[in-house]
Amino acid sequence: MILEIRDGSYSYGKNPPVFKKLNMELKETQFLCLLGQNGCGKTTLLKCLAGILPLSAGEVRINGKNLSAMSRREIALTIGYVPQEQETAFPFTVKEMVLVGRAPSLGFFSSPSAKDIAIAEEALERVGISKFKDKRFTELSGGERQLVLIARVLAQQAQILLLDEPTSHLDFKNQVVILRLIKDLAQEGRAIIMTTHNPNHAFIYSNRVALMHQGKILTLGNPAEVLLESNLSQAYGVNVRLYSACHPDSGQEIKFCAPVEEMEKEGVS
Amino acid sequence: MPVFAVLLSLFIGKYNADPMTILSLLFSKMPFGFGGEFSPNLETAIFQVRLPRVLTALLVGMSLSVSGAVFQGVFRNPLVSDHILGVSNGASLGAAAAILLGTSMAGVQLAAFFTGLLAVGLTYSVSRIYKTSSTPLTLVLSGIIVGGFFSALVSLMKSVADPYDKMPAIVFWLMGSFAKISSVDLKYAVPAMCIPIIALWLVRWRINVLAMGEEDARALGMNTEQFRLVLIVLSTIATSSAVAVSGVIGWVGLVIPHVARILVGPDHKYLIPASISLGGTYMVLMDDLARSLATAEISIGILTAIIGAPFFAYLLRKGTNWS
Numbered sequence: 001m002i003l004e005i006r007d008g009s010y011s012y013g014k015n016p017p018v019f020k021k022l023n024m025e026l027k028e029t030q031f032l033c034l035l036g037q038n039g040c041g042k043t044t045l046l047k048c049l050a051g052i053l054p055l056s057a058g059e060v061r062i063n064g065k066n067l068s069a070m071s072r073r074e075i076a077l078t079i080g081y082v083p084q085e086q087e088t089a090f091p092f093t094v095k096e097m098v099l100v101g102r103a104p105s106l107g108f109f110s111s112p113s114a115k116d117i118a119i120a121e122e123a124l125e126r127v128g129i130s131k132f133k134d135k136r137f138t139e140l141s142g143g144e145r146q147l148v149l150i151a152r153v154l155a156q157q158a159q160i161l162l163l164d165e166p167t168s169h170l171d172f173k174n175q176v177v178i179l180r181l182i183k184d185l186a187q188e189g190r191a192i193i194m195t196t197h198n199p200n201h202a203f204i205y206s207n208r209v210a211l212m213h214q215g216k217i218l219t220l221g222n223p224a225e226v227l228l229e230s231n232l233s234q235a236y237g238v239n240v241r242l243y244s245a246c247h248p249d250s251g252q253e254i255k256f257c258a259p260v261e262e263m264e265k266e267g268v269s
Numbered sequence: 270m271p272v273f274a275v276l277l278s279l280f281i282g283k284y285n286a287d288p289m290t291i292l293s294l295l296f297s298k299m300p301f302g303f304g305g306e307f308s309p310n311l312e313t314a315i316f317q318v319r320l321p322r323v324l325t326a327l328l329v330g331m332s333l334s335v336s337g338a339v340f341q342g343v344f345r346n347p348l349v350s351d352h353i354l355g356v357s358n359g360a361s362l363g364a365a366a367a368i369l370l371g372t373s374m375a376g377v378q379l380a381a382f383f384t385g386l387l388a389v390g391l392t393y394s395v396s397r398i399y400k401t402s403s404t405p406l407t408l409v410l411s412g413i414i415v416g417g418f419f420s421a422l423v424s425l426m427k428s429v430a431d432p433y434d435k436m437p438a439i440v441f442w443l444m445g446s447f448a449k450i451s452s453v454d455l456k457y458a459v460p461a462m463c464i465p466i467i468a469l470w471l472v473r474w475r476i477n478v479l480a481m482g483e484e485d486a487r488a489l490g491m492n493t494e495q496f497r498l499v500l501i502v503l504s505t506i507a508t509s510s511a512v513a514v515s516g517v518i519g520w521v522g523l524v525i526p527h528v529a530r531i532l533v534g535p536d537h538k539y540l541i542p543a544s545i546s547l548g549g550t551y552m553v554l555m556d557d558l559a560r561s562l563a564t565a566e567i568s569i570g571i572l573t574a575i576i577g578a579p580f581f582a583y584l585l586r587k588g589t590n591w592s
Contacts, residue, residue: 072490080488088345
């Protein structure tokens with residue numbers, strides 16, 4: 001399973017391109033964190049990779065096959081996309097929301113069968129939200145909604161997952177739960193791209209990192225190679241410092257980073 | 270539920286006959302039926318007058334409610350209905366024009382369909398002009414604009430129509446009534462309503478996917494443009510055929526899906542059947558009221574509005590959940 005984008009460009013209408021001549025590839029078991037400033041084109045890139053937006057130039061390929069030559073249904077059987085937020089007009093229950101993930105696997109005139117319901121319930125179980133499967137989606141908090149959307153993409157059973165800031169509304173505990181889950185999903189053989197605003201997620205959980213800046217991929221590689229002070233500072237446009245600490249029990253070194261401009265001004269460091 | 274409503278309605282009418290007689294008359298017509306002597310007048314009253322009328326009311330109620338539910342799903346907006354999207358007004362323009370020209374029933378239906386589709390297309394395009402704020406409200410406002418425009422054209426038709434012959438026909442028909450239904454009219458109208466109802470029933474679960482929103486539905490493998498168009502065309506056929514046979518009957522397409530949603534929830538797998546069944550029942554019962562409340566017939570369009578509007582206000586008070 002290889003997802004690649006070759007010389008991909010995208011622009012909204014006649015506006016200047018969001019990204020231009022972009023190249024990237026992703027293989028199975030790879031969990032890639034896509035980092036970059038607000039508005040640098042991360043979400044647009046994910047939507048293009050998911051086939052939701054058509055590239056203005058270049059191509060996206062799955063196992064060498066051009067995405068534009070595939071039907072939406074074929075794409076959805078391979079690629080699952082989790083949006084940042086979801087607004088529903090109707091108060092669907094959590095279970096109904098997750099069942100919708102079965103859509104690409106179902107015939108045009110069919111409704112979900114007992115088997116589909118079992119798959120949806122398994123997905124709910126895996127994300128740990130079985131307990132509120134009968135709650136209304138509209139009554140959930142932002143973090144709970146995020147978990148439902150992840151369950152929905154699991155029910156879709158795609159091998160490539162594209163997640164747009166899945167941890168953005170989550171508290172510490174749920175962040176850890178979701179990142180752990182995504183890491184496991186990748187180890188089971190899926191290929192995963194996740195956008196995030198927290199580079200520390202990349203240190204701890206992912207095995208690939210890409211830094212995006214002004215519509216280009218600055219660097220792509222292993223977290224240890226990519227997450228350098230110089231690269232991070234360039235990507236975010238502020239000074240970023242790396243720190244390391246030892247885990248008190250295992251003695252394992254843990255790296256993390258933080259923006260330091262403000263602290264230095266105030267003379268804290 | 271609709272079956273009981275239909276049976277009940279067959280018992281109500283000017284020609285007096287006790288329910289048992291009517292029941293046994295119905296049984297006598299079935300293939301395994303047992304014989305019996307019935308007056309020819311009764312047979313005419315039941316089979317030529319009451320049955321076509323009741324079945325039409327049933328189908329019109331089903332069509333309006335199912336299209337209302339589907340329109341609400343397609344536009345992800347629980348406030349829309351055939352009426353608010355301008356379909357009813359559009360269809361009445363075509364039908365009024367066809368009546369004015371004196372075409373056949375098929376002509377009236379075709380004209381109603383095309384102008385109905387034109388109206389919903391216009392409503393959608395007008396709402397797209399305000400790209401920045403494509404809220405549920407913009408769609409409703411565009412519908413009011415388009416509907417108002419079309420109803421002005423209908424008034425124009427009325428004013429140029431022959432005041433002794435065509436104008437009363439148009440006015441009477443616009444108020445909505447099942448009084449003039451004959452079995453001949455139904456030859457085109459029945460398939461034109463049944464086919465979209467069945468088709469919408471078959472694809473009902475997929476409407477859930479569309480209700481997730483444009484991008485999500487695409488990511489879930491749906492050809493959204495195509496499916497949306499199919500749903501709109503089917504609903505417009507159903508609505509405009511209903512309008513063509515019975516005139517403009519408001520509020521049903523808005524209120525019934527809401528009631529159904531309160532009863533069975535928003536999952537279209539259950540919402541669509543519930544809307545069909547409730548809508549059919551409601552319309553048949555309303556028509557019973559229309560023909561039995563007063564000595565003269567009351568237009569059913571007037572009744573559904575008198576009952577529908579306050580009822581919708583009551584639903585709003587209960588805090589129906591729309592974001």
